Amino acid sequence: MATIYDVAKIAGVSPKTVSRVLNGDAPVGEKTREAVEKAILELGYVPSNAARMMRSSRSGLIGLITGAISTTSDGNDPKGLPDLLIVQGIQSVMSATGMTLMIADTGGSSARVPELIRTFVEHRAEGIIYVADYHQHVELPPAPKGTPLVLVNCYDDRGTPSVLPDDERGQHDLVARLIEAGHRRIGYLTLPKGMDATRLRLEGYKRALAEAGIEFDPELISTGFMHDKHRNSAVLWDAIDRVLSLPNPPTVLCCGNDEMAMRAYGILRTRGIRMPEDISVAGYDNYRVIAETLFPPLTTAELPYAAMGARAADWLLSLINDETHQQTNPTLVSGPVNWRSSVTANASADGKTIRFPLSNGRNPQ
Amino acid sequence: MATIYDVAKIAGVSPKTVSRVLNGDAPVGEKTREAVEKAILELGYVPSNAARMMRSSRSGLIGLITGAISTTSDGNDPKGLPDLLIVQGIQSVMSATGMTLMIADTGGSSARVPELIRTFVEHRAEGIIYVADYHQHVELPPAPKGTPLVLVNCYDDRGTPSVLPDDERGQHDLVARLIEAGHRRIGYLTLPKGMDATRLRLEGYKRALAEAGIEFDPELISTGFMHDKHRNSAVLWDAIDRVLSLPNPPTVLCCGNDEMAMRAYGILRTRGIRMPEDISVAGYDNYRVIAETLFPPLTTAELPYAAMGARAADWLLSLINDETHQQTNPTLVSGPVNWRSSVTANASADGKTIRFPLSNGRNPQ
């Protein structure tokens, strides 16, 4: 591969002058510049980043660690693919600043993280971003001092900069919209207990009720999702059965995520219940392949993954450039409610109670 | 950041000896080794890849160009996220060989590709992989000579190494299984005309029929997908309506992909048609979030994305190491049929024709 010396020789100038043409850091004569540019084209010369980096000690690299790519393979993960939107958000900010993103995947095992961090440090990455596949607490190996680190979709106990979705507000806003649309009895099929998202969203749900002066009824809450994939179907069936059997059943079912809402569609339909005429359904995530493709399209709170990624990237860049860009930690990012036709615009405003036909078979499969 | 000289000074040896400890390329005395290792730990020394690379001219980097991450944002893409499984397949092979993957995203515009290739060349990537978001023809800028290139999910006219899904065989195998299960009238709602996948799969469909001695009936074929997202719903509704209105309607509907199948579920249900009792449905892709979550779970041909990625990575590595690893070009990768309960195991073996109840409203929304 051609070097700057080859170019210099052909153009009849010194290597340093070629460097100046490349970087424009000092004036160069018109004719000299042309000769150099011609030589560069002729040789197909591309400067070596490694050599440049040694001298200037700026690598232009950002390391990104994620399990997002690989966690999809065995599907034991409650969210699945959409967290890749975080990567997209990061990417768009980074490429605008000319930084290059090195993406490393944990392959599903967090044990590989130290090794990946080491690789990044070997490449002298100027900053590292760690993306978790769902909102959670993490404990990363001691930060490589000197290299700023930002966590996305997760947080630790050391006060590492962290960007999180505002689950409380997201659920609150969604429920508030449902109340606005006339719903008073709002069923909530939650994600597994113990997840941060579950707790926060339930708080948001309660706050929205409280603000509207509606009393919280624990009967309307049920866990609709298990980590054990194969039991999900039965768990959700049972959860739906329970809330619909209430003497005063809900007029809308909030599901913990869009995937669960998709399952709920199937279950409700096999029971002959129409949406949204008999009951409204709402999701969470705005997982577009699902939310927009389901019939009827799904009303859902958006998990602002792309925005979270962009925020994290901005934050990291300001840390690298040592700007005292004040950020609260963690930084909460909220998203809009996407209103679609799975929720009636004006539900049982008259307060009449709908009785659901219940089928006999417990498990439709 | 500490250098090899700092380590050498502390350990009381020459830098070269430290290098030997790091690389184990020459014998080092026991006590010397210990002293060096202690110094390395003490300083938290990590060797600089850039410096190492300059001497050895082996970067250990592989460049990966994809639109997979960003094309999801505006959703104008027929496949969506699953092509990320290709990245996962590549990743798993690469990390096993100690290569580091640099992933760059086109941000949806192929105009950025030359720029990204340049970045990889600057980093002296030892090979480049280009991943397309769906099976298609591409025309990349002239290959950076000296750097091997492998295309995945796409091909060009220059005979660049290319790994493609075997769409013909996938659809053939699926249809053959349907025939085996007793189906004779097989409706096929295709992806948009003009796509390679559409043409190849139709060939596979015909071949399976021919092998079973079933006559091809063009009435059973209809385009069910538009690139224009907002018209998809109507197009599919109409396509389904057409085939179901045939005097001798199909007993199973093959959909061009799983997303279309998901739409079909909604449409069929609003018309009061049960699956799989009244009609069976099959998809393509094995997009697991959809195929496994739908009720009933969807029978679908697998698009072997992860395997394609792995094959491409293997091929690239053999090109880099200059092995004369003979490969046919393009390399076709096929995947299994995933049999789930959306298809009846033994359909209308008696040959009786089912009449479908047709609703009046054209568009359910």
Added chain:
DNA sequence: CGGTGTCATGACATCGGTGTCACGATTCCA
């Protein structure tokens, strides 16, 4: 006991750029 080979180690050059400094040639302004 001298010659040869192996072991353990260091001195030094080198990879391909860029930072620093120096220097001649212009241009500018008092």
Added chain:
DNA sequence: TGGAATCGTGACACCGATGTCATGACACCG
């Protein structure tokens, strides 16, 4: 018109590793 500032350029050292070669200390063999 002379001194200062600016322009255009090159010589040289340096970034942090590793390849090459040299060297001294032993061990081994005939």
